[in-house]
Amino acid sequence: MTIAVRDLNVELDGRPVLKGVSLEVPGGSWTAVIGPNGAGKSTLLRAILGLRPGRGEVEVAGTDLRTLKPRQRARVVAYAPQIPHLPVGMTVFDYTLLGRSPYIPHLGRESAHDRAVASEVLERLDLTALAGRPLDHLSGGERQRVVLARALAQQTSVLLLDEPTTALDIGHQQQVMELIDQLRLADELTVVTTIHDLTLAGQYADRLVLLSEGQVATAGPPSEVLTATVIAEHFDARVRVSPGPGGRPVLSLERP
Numbered sequence: 581m582t583i584a585v586r587d588l589n590v591e592l593d594g595r596p597v598l599k600g601v602s603l604e605v606p607g608g609s610w611t612a613v614i615g616p617n618g619a620g621k622s623t624l625l626r627a628i629l630g631l632r633p634g635r636g637e638v639e640v641a642g643t644d645l646r647t648l649k650p651r652q653r654a655r656v657v658a659y660a661p662q663i664p665h666l667p668v669g670m671t672v673f674d675y676t677l678l679g680r681s682p683y684i685p686h687l688g689r690e691s692a693h694d695r696a697v698a699s700e701v702l703e704r705l706d707l708t709a710l711a712g713r714p715l716d717h718l719s720g721g722e723r724q725r726v727v728l729a730r731a732l733a734q735q736t737s738v739l740l741l742d743e744p745t746t747a748l749d750i751g752h753q754q755q756v757m758e759l760i761d762q763l764r765l766a767d768e769l770t771v772v773t774t775i776h777d778l779t780l781a782g783q784y785a786d787r788l789v790l791l792s793e794g795q796v797a798t799a800g801p802p803s804e805v806l807t808a809t810v811i812a813e814h815f816d817a818r819v820r821v822s823p824g825p826g827g828r829p830v831l832s833l834e835r836p
């Protein structure tokens with residue numbers, strides 16, 4: 581499912597946060613939205629989801645998600661927010677099962693299939709041992725994977741993930757990124773992630789979109805976007821960029 585954003589402008593508290601943003605994410609591809617703190621990355625994800633009103637067009641497979649009811653929307657797009665609301669006392673399994681809500685009839689109960697999907701997702705994310713644990717008894721990284729589990733349990737064609745790896749150790753970062761990539765290839769998922777780890781973004785995404793002060797500063801394949809000059813200009817950081825696996829750029833910080 582293609583995502584198309586055209587000339588999107590979003591104001592929050594009367595302040596322009598996104599200014600004339602346009603981007604096209606082809607179906608089955610992975611786009612990483614990068615940029616400094618406060619650039620508007622999370623706002624862009626929420627606008628695609630239809631949760632931030634704005635001027636301009638946002639379409640997923642030709643449909644403006646703002647015109648859909650929440651249940652319909654949740655069958656098309658799954659969203660893992662950066663700071664999720666986690667119900668106190670709810671177990672990991674029940675929280676993951678919430679991802680099946682769009683498929684459960686009103687006043688109905690989840691089916692054996694819904695429970696099987698939730699179990700399978702927990703297994704793939706290495707969370708089976710925590711299934712009965714309350715959410716408030718988890719570490720930050722465990723909680724982050726559970727939020728991703730809930731999103732994956734929705735089995736949508738589009739995944740919007742806001743900083744899915746920030747709290748994860750290096751092994752779980754790799755596991756989560758590999759899993760997203762496998763799902764993308766196997767099920768032709770369209771993925772948009774915000775991500776601060778630029779090397780990780782460059783290793784997995786087909787395309788990077790660099791937001792700066794609410795505007796698209798540059799967009800393209802990782803090797804074109806992740807240059808020392810671009811990073812210095814927009815992040816005020818000194819980095820060395822060397823070719824990594826498959827020619828994809830690897831960044832290392834250089835002390836001034």
Ligand SMILES: Nc1ncnc2c1ncn2[C@@H]1O[C@H](COP(=O)(O)OP(=O)(O)OP(=O)(O)O)[C@@H](O)[C@H]1O
Binds near residue numbers: 592597615620623
């Ligand atoms: N609900 C809100 N009301 C008013 N301003 C907001 C709101 N949410 C975010 N902002 C402002 O909008 C700008 C963009 O915020 P956003 O969260 O989209 O940035 P970001 O690029 O995701 O940042 P970060 O990398 O720090 O997560 C920031 O200046 C922020 O202070």
